[in-house]
Structure formats: structure tokens, C-alpha cells
Amino acid sequence: MGGESGKMYRVVFQPDGRQGMAREGQTVLEVARELGVYIESICGGRQTCGKCRIRVANGRFDTYGLLSTTEHLSPPDAGEQACAERCGLAPDERLGCSARILGDVVIEIPEVSREKRQVIRKDVGSRTLRVNPAVRLYYVEVPEPALEESRGEWERVQEELATHFGLEGVQPDVTVLQEVQRSLREGKRGITLSVRQGREAIRVQPGYHEDIYGMAIDVGTTTMAGHLAHLRTGDVLATVSMMNPQVTYGEDIMSRIAYAMRHPEGRERLHQAILNGLNDLIRQATSDAGITPQDIVEVVLVGNTVMHHLFLGLDPTTLGTAPFTLAIQDAVDIKARDFGLDIAPGGNVHVLPCEAGHVGADNVAVLLAEAPHRVEGEIHLVIDVGTNGEILLGNRESMWVASSPTGPAFEGAQIRHGMRAAAGAIERVRLDPETLEVRFKVIGEARWNTEWPDNALDAFDITARRAGQKQRPTVVKARGICGSGIIEAVAELWRVGALDDSGRFVPGLADETPRFVPEGEKGAFILAWPHETATGQSIVVHSDDIRAVQLAKAALYTGTKLLMKRAGIEHVDRIKLAGGFGSYISPAHALMLGMIPDAALDRVVAVGNAAGDGALMALLDQDAREEARQLARWVTYVGTALEADFQEEFVAALHIPHRHDPFPHLASLLADAEPWRSQRRARVQRASARRSRRRRRRGHT
Amino acid sequence: MGGESGKMYRVVFQPDGRQGMAREGQTVLEVARELGVYIESICGGRQTCGKCRIRVANGRFDTYGLLSTTEHLSPPDAGEQACAERCGLAPDERLGCSARILGDVVIEIPEVSREKRQVIRKDVGSRTLRVNPAVRLYYVEVPEPALEESRGEWERVQEELATHFGLEGVQPDVTVLQEVQRSLREGKRGITLSVRQGREAIRVQPGYHEDIYGMAIDVGTTTMAGHLAHLRTGDVLATVSMMNPQVTYGEDIMSRIAYAMRHPEGRERLHQAILNGLNDLIRQATSDAGITPQDIVEVVLVGNTVMHHLFLGLDPTTLGTAPFTLAIQDAVDIKARDFGLDIAPGGNVHVLPCEAGHVGADNVAVLLAEAPHRVEGEIHLVIDVGTNGEILLGNRESMWVASSPTGPAFEGAQIRHGMRAAAGAIERVRLDPETLEVRFKVIGEARWNTEWPDNALDAFDITARRAGQKQRPTVVKARGICGSGIIEAVAELWRVGALDDSGRFVPGLADETPRFVPEGEKGAFILAWPHETATGQSIVVHSDDIRAVQLAKAALYTGTKLLMKRAGIEHVDRIKLAGGFGSYISPAHALMLGMIPDAALDRVVAVGNAAGDGALMALLDQDAREEARQLARWVTYVGTALEADFQEEFVAALHIPHRHDPFPHLASLLADAEPWRSQRRARVQRASARRSRRRRRRGHT
DSSP: OOOTTOOEEEEEEETTOOEEEEETTOBHHHHHHHTTOOOOOSSSSSSSSOOOEEEEOTTEEOTTSOEEOGGGBOOOOHHHHHHHHHHTOOTTOEETTTOBBOSOEEEEOOGGGSSSEEEEEGGGTTEEEEEBOSEEEEEEEOOOOOTTOOSOHHHHHHHHHHHHHOOOSOEEOHHHHHHHHHHHHHTTTEEEEEEETTTEEEEEEESOOOOOEEEEEEEOSSEEEEEEEETTTOOEEEEEEEEOGGGGGOSSHHHHHHHHHHSTTHHHHHHHHHHHHHHHHHHHHHHHHTOOGGGEEEEEEEEOHHHHHHHTTOOOGGGTSTTOOOSOOSOEEEEHHHHTOOSOTTOEEEEOOOOBTTBOHHHHHHHHHHOGGGOOSSOEEEEEESSSEEEEEEOSSOEEEEEEOOOGGGGTTTSTTBOOSSTTEEEEEEEOTTTOOEEEEETTOSSBGGGSOTTOEETTOHHHHHTTOTTSOEEOOBOEEOHHHHHHHHHHHHHTTSBOTTSOBOTTHHHHOTTEEEETTEEEEEEEOGGGBSSSSOEEEEHHHHHHHHHHHHHHHHHHHHHHHHHTOOOOSEEEEEESSSSOOOHHHHHHHTSSOOOOGGGEEEEEOHHHHHHHHHHHBHHHHHHHHHHHHHSEEOOGGGSTTHHHHHHHHTSSSOSSOOOGGGHHHHGGGHHHHHHHHHHHHHHHHHHHHHHHHHHHO | OOOSSOOEEEEEEETTOOEEEEETTOBHHHHHHHTTOOOOOSSSSSSSSOOOEEEEOTTEEOTTSOEEOGGGBOOOOHHHHHHHHHHTOOTTEEETTTOBBOSOEEEEOOGGGSSSEEEEEGGGTTEEEEEBOSEEEEEEEOOOOOTTOOSOHHHHHHHHHHHHHOOOSOEEOHHHHHHHHHHHHHTTTEEEEEEETTTEEEEEEESOOOOOEEEEEEEOSSEEEEEEEETTTOOEEEEEEEEOGGGGGOSSHHHHHHHHHHSTTHHHHHHHHHHHHHHHHHHHHHHHHTOOGGGEEEEEEEEOHHHHHHHTTOOOGGGTSTTOOOSOOSOEEEEHHHHTOOSOTTOEEEEOOOOBTTBOHHHHHHHHHHOGGGOOSSOEEEEEESSSEEEEEEOSSOEEEEEEOOOGGGGTTTSTTBOOSSTTEEEEEEEOTTTOOEEEEETTOSSOGGGSOTTOEETTOHHHHHTTOTTSOEEOOBOEEOHHHHHHHHHHHHHTTSBOTTSOBOTTHHHHOTTEEEETTEEEEEEEOGGGBSSSSOEEEEHHHHHHHHHHHHHHHHHHHHHHHHHTOOOOSEEEEEESSSSOOOHHHHHHHTSSOOOOGGGEEEEEOHHHHHHHHHHHBHHHHHHHHHHHHHSEEOOGGGSTTHHHHHHHHTSSSOSSOOOGGGHHHHGGGHHHHHHHHHHHHHHHHHHHHHHHHHHHO
């Protein structure tokens, strides 16, 4: 088409400024392809998809000295007009596949038509995501074969891909080969191919399609969480999480390794458990989004090194003992069918690389999401809180990383009334310093418990709701405490002076409030009364739970401190608290607990599931995968647990906030509770004095 | 190593003459790698494998002006001496990995150490095979990881492959990743990798190994035949064949397509049947060779287009009706596990390309094996005899190809006592023109039946042999007739005048010999008496069998003739008869039957299973695969069955040798039988005259 007149015009593409000469009558899409400029198009110029939107930099002299006007393109024909209405083109937008060059012109490619475009997702921590997926859709129409045709259907599909999209020699996955004949028949010779990296057709569908989906999943030791995303638009259509089914084989990483070592079928059982879990999670997400697992063409997976090895079917036992050797550090690409995922049969699983024996692909994802390696000047500290905590420290000059065996307390496991961050989990807790009365907020319920209507019905109680009691308002009552809830509960108890610095309930608490139930040296504090819970049983924070939180926060603090020491850094400028287990961690409460180094509150920010978000970035943008590979090799791993002073530091860090370190920024957080706090803490000193006197008397007798 | 002295010497590698400068003290292997000269080595310079043999062009001035002497290499050290003994080095052979450069030197790389070397295989029709396999072995030793090592085991394996073999960035198949840790442990950090095309590790074994196997299989409509080969040495270790298990779903291609179309599960059943058959064949071959199917790392498959589609799981129905469209024409590479073959789990299946809707990968293999496309001047005709016959005609200028639905008669199917070419099958038949006595030879028995000892025991009769009759000599008695046997039997019956030109038994035959058993208009001729057969029943050639042979040979002849007509060729210089069903076809008998155009007997040659041999070539030499892809696109397909004059030609070709065409070269073949032949044929004329008279009389009354 075009070019017969022999006239040539200059065409400039914006924003990248690439330019060249075009023959009169060529379409903008054709010219773009010749100049190596990408304009999105699924149908390859058939006025079907409406994706190849362009604009003319109209009526002005360009920096290139061109007078570019809309008249330098052919006017919209009937086909374009129909498509414009159907696809909702803006008044100044044209279809690149039908607008023909009639004069010098500056063409602007809007963000939405660019190869690598930015979208901002509010549902993913308002992050800016780059959409440049590994798998793209191509619609082709293949003519009926002629009698003397000796080429196969696939060769003719290849020809269409080459002619309309410039893709040469695309190879078919075997499942595509097995389906291509039927698809051509059913699609009346029109098919949509999902092509990976411009090289391999991994799916074929009859007719025209423009939806293509992928999933990014963070496999944590305790929790698995995933985003389901549209690979063309970047839309996140569902965000789901569930318990890692491996939990039945052990709470933490070391117990999983032990299971794999001790049982002859252990490794395979763990592998199968995680596969089943992943398939369940994918089913859940696709069902939420109203699609099927077979609509997913790509999955990006991250996880700590043990999860990484177990979901890949690799032997994790070398990760359990020095020198903690990985089977592979680099990224891995595997056909979904070889991996065992029930997605599109030709689909792909991309596993991000690991950093070291103790720092896995999940931390690489945190790096991608928080990008401390792009920071100039300031020192950033990123703490990923999970059953296995990971700590990143540095900036674009250097990056140090450590891991810290936190235990599952922050994910609601090994806590008496702990639960996953799901509907009914207490996620926020506030204590009145005077009365010790409790306010809490539950996931799935917008109001604090103190705002619930008196006669509210339990949202979980199906029978009661069915029994004609519909007129009563419904409330999601408490079913347990999740990670952010337990952090706040313990921090609040300490803030009001109900806990001493060693984490023990102060004496005389039972006289002050019926919420405290003593139990020898220990005790429990009632957060939710029976009428506030879905189970009809009180929900408490027990001394043992407090101890678990202390162990966990001490592990994180010690890891951070030793990492800073090893890196020779005494002060950090910004602290990011990431956590892949649901609600955001409250920076104030993390500070009070001494989970992180002292800092002004405005320098601490909670960033949610950074690992999951980083995985999403790698799903949507194939360039991010290459960046991840480079980052994984670049960071410096520090084995903090092997440092000589770990044990001593750890014991000191068990105190709230710390036995030795000052936390000057805490003062303001404690101010409002100060009178009652001092009172209760004074009781500790008196009791302590009494104990000393008794000891002295015993010494005398 | 080396290079510290700073002295440089010229090194020339023969036979290809590549040369360059080497530092004093470098090993020959190192220098070769730097210059891009391939020298075989599995252990990468550890004096383990003894494969990197080289010779010094000793004591003479070379064309390069160099005086090259053995003293220009370091003398063999203890390691080389030990290896030389173990591996049987010739006196003038050195190990390239331990011989160091001490002066200018011309190094000769013997055939056995070259990347692409030639071997002549007597067991495969004395063909010259090129050994340049897609998969090669590499032995690496990976040091124990250090404590601060953050790279994974695989990255360190990669480093060894890069250092010792120049292979960069080898990617692991997932099964290799899953096994590499255990292999390193069991092999005490030494492992042997099978690497495909220098890019992908598809198998890992603990310790040092030097054996690597593949299979080449020709899947025919009726018979499947395969070679098991050593991919390093080119040795053929087993040659096996079996009935295609799809035969139960239909005798020929069209009935298979019909089955796939008519039954909802038809295509899948046919697919599964062929997979089971392939796995059985591989088990049989590996068991014969004393290895296991998991030792096979690559399989090359060929077959006609319908077999090709069915074993790939593609829809064959488009091949049944015009325009006979292939799903894919090009070569296909598939992981064995995706294909469904039980070989090494990371292994590969390479399927040669097809030529057109009716000419498949088997014919491409015939092209590779017979190479008519390399012939200059002469015109070659290659006929591949099978249930679906294929005909190649031409030379390096042009190549025409046609297919011809021969039917399964030549493979021993649809013949009363037909059988596959296996032990007990009558493969050779001779008739005494005077007495009509029969001599025959059976597969698995070296002697003709007339040479069998009188008291011979049937080799198949296990019970008789067990019953203390071991002192009696054993003979493999007849169990049926295979393709080459039925061709000879019918041709011989015609040669001696027992059959007339229309294929009917001549009158009065029953009076001449008790071997003829009349049956109305038809009859049967006894080839083997009950005492000569394993079953104790006579083996006969029936009128219906003769008719099947006539139909089959007429299809081949007509196809050939129409192809010659279309190509404008009147005379061929050489005829090759290929057949993938066991024994070689006798050119003389093929000529007598009129299966091929008339030719001097010395211009006709039987080449056996050319398709299977071509597949073997593609298995051993990856360059042959590229050649196959080019050939497949290059040949010109002629749809002979669609030619207007097919039917008329076919009817004329049913006669023996032909109703119209002269076969002057036949005279000499018939000379010795002439007296008796004339006598018997005269009876036909008399009988014919009698019949005419009777008809006339009836006409009168």
C-alpha cells in the first residue's frame, strides 16, 4: 500500500523523537514499524482493536522545523470512524493503522499506545507500575490454503506475524500446534496468539481477544499472597492471600528443612503441598476476577530461599547448614506444565533470582518495589517483616542485606488467638491509659468496636441472620488477632505501663481492671469480650504471646543493628516497614516495641506487601526481571547470625524497647499516657524493692 | 597456566589449517580453544577421558614453512602416560590437554577427535555417517562452596563449563536443577552433563561418564523401525522394528484419518497407541543394547504426514481432504516429557520436517540418506516402498516428489500368510521353472529350505527342544511371508509362466504340481509344506494376495510414470528401491513385476530402510537437520493422483509387467525359464481360444 506517488515526507515520532522519511500514502503504523518505533496494536492494522492510537502535534512549527497539521494525515475513513466509536477514541486521537501520511508530520504516541508505559495503581500502594509485559497478544487472519500449498498452517501464521507485526520465525509451543487447526476453523481463519518475548507462541484462541492475564505470587513461610493483573492494561483485578499449606509440616523454615531431611518423601510432600496451595490461590484469584486459571498465561513467583527451593522441587537441605548453598541463584523460567501449575498449558513461570543462601527472591522483589538502590545520598533501611525477616540497608552506592529468623508471631501464628490477616482479625488496638479500656478494629469492619451498634448481629453467624433477624444491623466481629494487631496490642500495653520493660505484666493489674486475668507469674489481658467476638469466647493477649513478640522484634532489631555495624553505618535516614501478611504495620508501635532503630516518626513508613508488589512489577515489566538479576548479584550479604556479638545483642534487644539503646523519639509517643504509666511503673519498682527486701531477709536468717 | 615465559610460537592445526600464536607452556587444548578449533574432550583437560587425541606432524617442513617436531611439545607426564595406557593411545598420539607448546608446531587432529567426523557403518547399508551430535557430554568438577559464597551450585557449574569448555551461560533443564545437588554429592563434586547445542544441560549424572545414546525411529503406517546409536562414537547398538499398534484402527492412512474423525476420542486414541508403540520400541532397543530408556537423551522421528500429525497429537483430518493442509511443515523440537516419551526426562524429540500434505518427514529422511539432490547430470529415481509409497525424481537441479497409496501388501499385511519382516518370515523365493519346486529362505535362518537337515527341530518349538532332543540340529522354520518374500513369490510364479500377465494362475497347473490348489476361478500356490513351517500348516500364495501385489505395484508404477511425465523426464539413470520393512527388495523381481520402469539390472539398487537411515543421520549430525529443513522446502510436490490420466494408467499398470509399456531389459531375466514358460503361457492362449469358441457358440444358439 502507498508509495506509488513517489512523494516522500518527514515523519517525527514523539516523545522519543525518532524520525525518518515515509512514502506518501503509507499508514502511520507502517512507518512506525519501519523506523522501529513501537505502537501498540493487537490486530496488526485491521481497524479492529483500536489500540494503535496516535495524535498529530497539530498546527505548530515543531523544534524540527516542521509545520505539522492534521491535514497531513488522511481523514478517518468509515472503518476508523466505526472503530473510534466502538473503542472510545478521543476527538484528537487517530488510528495509526488507517491514518496515512500526506505531508510532513509530527506524530505523538500517547502513553496508552507505548511499548513501555506507566500506570499508577492505587490498589497497590499507589505505586507506579511499568507495563511492558513478556507476553503480548497478536490477532492474525490466515487465508484458506490453496490446493498447491505445501506449507503448513503454522508457516502461514508465521508469515502473518512477520508481515503485520514484524515478528520473524515465531515458534509454537506444542499445545499451540495441537490447537491451531481447530482455532483457525472456529475463528473463521482469525486467531489471537499470545506470544512470549516475540519468539514463542504459548497460546492460541479462536477469533479476536484483547484480554491477557498473569499472576504475581509471594510465597511466604506462613502466608502466600498474590495479585492477579491484566498484562496489557496493568489493572490489578484481584488480590488474594492464604495460609501456606506447608505450615502443617513445620512453623518455620528450619522445621521445613528438617521435615524434608527426615522423611523419605518429605521434600516431595512439601513440594506438592506448595503446588496445591499455588493452584488454590490462582483458582481463588481467577474466580474473584471472573476468569479461569487457564486464562493466566504467566506467573511470577518470589519467596525466601527455602520456599524457592521447595516450589521448584529443589533440595532445600543445603540451606539448613553452613555454607548454606543455593542450588541456583539466578532467575528461572519454566513451562507452567513442568512446574505443575494449572494455568494456560503453554504458560510460563518466572521465578525471580535469590541473593544468597538466606536471602531469597522475595527480597529481590522488595528491592524492585522500594528501589533503595536508586536513592542518592540518604541511607535507606527496608525491613521486610515475616516469619523470616529480611533487612536491606544502603543506597545506590552499596547495598547490604541480612536475614533474621523472626518466627511466625507477626503473621499471627504461634499466638494463642493469632490468625491470618483475614476478615475478623483484630488489626488495630488502642488502650485508654487511665481506664485500660480497649478500642480495636477488625478487618472487614469499617467501625471501631466502640462504634458498633448495641444490638448488632454477628456477620459470621449465618443461622442467626437467616432466622428473620435481618432488621438488626450487621457487624464483622472479632475472630482473632493478626500480626499488626498483636504488635499494637503489646506496644499499647507497654505504652500505658501495664507491661514493664522486660515484658511482664506489672503487679496489681487485676485490681485495676477485670480485663487482666492473672495466672501465676504470667497472665492474660482480654482484648475483646465474648459479645464482641464471632466465637462467643474472649480474645486475649497472653504472657506467652508477648514473649513471642519480644523474640521476633529482638531478632529484627539485632539483625538491623549488626548489619549497620558491619556496613559501618550509624544512622539511617528513612525506614520502610514491609510486611506481606495483610495490614500495614503501625510505625509508631513498631518504634515503641523497639523493632526498628529509633527515628522520627515521619521518617518511618509502612509499605505493605513490598515483595508481592515487586513480583507484580516483574510480572508487568520484563525489563524489571533483568534489573532483578543484576540486583541479586550486586547486593552484599551479611550473615548476622554468625557475628560474635549476636547473642549478647539479642538478649539486650528483648527488652522493650531495648536494655541499652536510647529511643529519644519515643518521648512524644508516650506523653499522653505519662501520668498513669508512671504510676503503674512505680508499682513495679515497689514490688521489686519488696522482693529485694525479702531476699535480704532470707539472706539474714 | 603457561605464558609466563613470554615466548610465543606459531601453532597450525590440521586438517583445516587454522593457525595462530600460542604462549610457551599453553596446552594444545587451550590453544585450540582460543583459535576456535574443536578438539573432542569430555573431561575438559583433566587427563581423565583420553578423548583429546592429537598428533604432531613430525620432523618435516610444513607448507607453512615450519619445522614441526615432537620436541616442540612437552613430553608426556605421568598423568598422560597413565591415561594413554588406560585409553589405548597410539604411539604417535598425545593428549591435547597435557601436551604443552614448546616451539612452532603443526598439530594434526585425527578424525576421532574432530567435531564433525565420519564413520562408516556396515550395519547401516555401509553408509558413511557424520558424527556431530546435538547433545555432547561434559565432565566438570565443582569445588566445595566457601562460606561467603552467595552463588548457587548451578552458577558454579556454569563457571566450570565456561572455563574448561568455552560454553557460556548454559541453562539447566528443570530436571537437571532438581538433580544437580544430589549428583554433586554422589559424584564427590564431579558430574557429567549432557548439554544440547552448547546451550541447555538436559541431564546430569554423578561422576565421569562417556556414553550417550539416542534413537532414530521411522514410524510407518504398518511398521515402526528404529536404530539405537551411541551419539559420540556413531555406533549402532541395536536395530529394532515392530508393528505400528495403530494398525488395529485401520490398515492404511485414510482409514486412520477416518477413525480420528468419526470417534470423539479417536485422535487421542491413535496418539496414545503410537506413543505406547514408540515407548515399547525404545524399551526393546535399549534392552537389546543392555541400557535403559532413561539412558536415551535424544530421539529423532520421521514418518509420513499422517503418522507425523498423530504422533505429535495434531489433527490429521485436514490431510484427508483437499487442499490436504499440514498443521506444520517445519521441523519440530519438543521435550520428551511433553511428547510423552519415557526417555531421559530432560531429553529432546526432534521431528524432521514434512514436504507437503502427502509427503512427510520419512521422505525427507530418504533424501538425506540417498542424497539424490547431490547428484550432478544423472537423473535419479528413489522409490520408498511402504503402505504409503513415495517417489523422488531428479538431481541437484530440481527434485520432484509424489506419493502413492500402495497399500500394506509389501509390508506383509492384508496377505493371507503375510507377516512383518521378523524371524520366520519367508524373505526369498525361487521357483524351478521345470518342476515348479520351491526354494525359500527365512529370516533368522542362514540356509535355504533345501539345505535344512532332514531331522531338524523347529527353533520356535521350545517344548520339543526342552524335551531332551537337544542333539538334533535346529532350524528357524517358516511362519509367514514378508514383503520381499511376496514380491519374489509373485514375480517367480510369473517368471516360470504359472501366472499369466493379468495375474491369474494358468490352466492345468494342478496337473503339473501338487503345490497348486485350485479354488474356482482362483487358487493358491503352496510355498512351504507343513513340515517346513513352525505352525505345521502350509504357507501359500493366494490369488487374492497376487491381486494385492498387483494393486500395490501398479500404484507405485503409475505414480512414477506420472511424476516423470510432469517433470518432463523420459529416462532415469539410476533407480533406488528403499523399503522400511526389513529385508531388501530384489531389484530383479521388482523389475519383473513392473513395479519400477524398465532399466538395466545394474542401474537398480535396493537400499533398505533409507528413511530409518536418514533419521539416524539426523540423529548423529545436527547439521543434517538444517539440511533437511532446506530440502523440505525445496522439493516440488506433484499430486499424481489428481492427474486426469491416473486411472487409465493405473489399470494398464495392473498387468505384469504392464499392458502397454515394453520392458526390454526383462528378456535376460526370463531366458533360463523360457521353454517351460512358453509351454504354460501357450496353455493360456489355448484356454482363451476355447473360451472364445464357447462364447461364439452361445452367441449362435
